[in-house]
Amino acid sequence: MTAAAARRRTRRTHPLVVLLRILVAMVLVAAVLLGVAVLLAPTPVVAATPVETTAEPLPEPAIDWPAEARSAGYGVVGIDGAPDTWDSTGSTEAHPMASVTKLVTVLIVLDAHPITGDDRGATITLDGDDVAAQYRALAENAPIAPVYDGLQLTQRDLIEWSLVDSAGNAIWSLANWAFGDIDGFLAAADDWAARHGLEHTDLEDPAGLEAGSVSSALDLTRIALMAVEDPVVLSTIQLESVRIPGIGIAPNTNRILGQHDVDGGKTGTLKVWGRNLFVTAVREVDGVERRIVGIVMGTIAAEETDAAMIQLLESVWPNFAARTILPEGTVVAEYRAPWGAATDAVTTGALDAHVFADDAPGWSATAEPIDAGSPPSAVGEVRLEVGDVAAPVRTTELLLAPDGWWRIANAPQVLGWYGDSTR
Incomplete structure (x- = not known):
């Protein structure tokens, strides 16, 4: 072997060295590519x-509750779609509703037999039971609408006579017709109160002549809100008077109708309890029309009842205001x-x-x-x-x-x- 060949042999790179060099090169290339990938990775959106x-807290309601009433209630509803709110003071127990019971009865009947628009509802033919109901109402010294066996009238006639003139026999005839008999009506009343969560409301008769037909101020406030949301009921309690055959023009028993923006309501009086009054009123406040309902229970004199209600209503309006919520x-x-x-x-x-x-x-x-x-x-x-x-x-x-x-x-x-x- 010549000296030149020996030198060429000694300069030949070992295969492992070559492999190592290749691996290092690949790692460097991969590192560069990885770095580029990291630097160019699309940034995710941020949720x-x-x-x-x-x-900020808003002011609590400032209500001038009537001191004269043994049990008083107050409620407010925005007809424009605002949430319902209600409050009450005084007794939280159930007390006789008196003739305000008729308002509850009408709501129960309309729940089973609704009336739409200006329709007068079903045609009803009265019989001897309806005549007997008239005499029972007279015996209780309750207002009546004269009727006779075979008289034909409409569902809405009976509603108007019951809510405007507070005729005791008219509401009895309405309930009897709607559910077949009074037992059927009372069963429907129990079901209706349960469905609406009215824990203190119980009816023993459709007219409120029985002291066992009871409700609380808070329950009645909620019932009043249902009443003003029903077009048939609201338009009826807004009537100044109603024509009853045999009597003529009977005025609305609500003495403050048309005063202090009161545009509807229902009265109730029972000798063993006192006077109750439900009213609804509408007023424009800061360019927004608002409707409120009020309940006063347990007053004695009619003047006292009216004054207590007016005091209650007038204290409500200043609580409406445009406020910053956020x-x-x-x-x-x-x-x-x-x-x-x-x-x-x-x-x-x-x-x-x-x-x-x-x-x-x-x-x-x-x-x-x-x-x-x-x-x-x-x-x-x-x-x-x-x-x-x-x-x-x-x-x-x-x-x-x-x-x-x-x-x-x-x-x-x-x-x-x-x-x-x-x-």
Whole structure:
């Protein structure tokens, strides 16, 4: 072997060295490619997280409750769709309803035999039982509508005579017709009270002549709210008078109808208990029409009852006002990116509503996901649960994108962004 051949042999690289060099090169190339992939990975969108927000407290109701009444009740309902609220003071127990029972009976009958629009309802032919009911009402010194065997009238006739003139025999005939007999009516009354959650309401007769036909001030307030929501009942209790054959024009027994914005109601008097009065009134407050219902139970003189109700109603109206439910700039959501960038979503306007005292409606906020690097922009809205009141929501500052060092330090997480389905 020549010296030159020997030198060429000694310079030949070992195969393992070659393999190692190849592996190092591949690792370097892979590292470069991985680094590029990490640096170029698409940044995921950042979802909003709701922020629990407590609105400023609103003033509690200030009601001038009638001191004269042994049991008094108050309620308010917004005909424009506001949530129902009610409150009561005095006795929480059940007491005789007297002729306010007739209002409950009419609601029960209409639940089973509804009337729509201006229709007069079913045609009813009276018989001897209806004549007997007339004499029973006379014996109880209750108002009556003269009837005879074979008289034909309508369902609405009996409703009007019962609620406007408070004719005791008219409501008995209505209940008897609607359910076949009084036992059937009483069973229906129990079912109706149970379905509506009226725990203190129980009827022993349709007219309220029995002291066992009872309810509480709070239950009657809720019943009154149902009454003003029924077009047939509301239009009937608003009548100033009704024509009754054999009597002529009978005025509404509600003595304060037309006063202090009172546009409907029902009276009730029972010797063993006293006087009850339900009324409903409508007034425009700050450009918004509001309807309220009031219940006073257990007064003695008619003048006392009327005065107590007027006092109650007049103390209610000042509680209505336009109030800010959610101020401008309220944080309703936040964006928190995995790399530490953050921004808030705030309301860009105040949410105002016309409410009764502290009966504020709830609200809900929507905020769309945003991209990294997004400048402040509109992302959704906040809306009251009642009415059509909303305000835009926008982010407060730029949501910074992750820098290169953070991407490299969190490479496994960043590489997972390639499979992010939110992109």
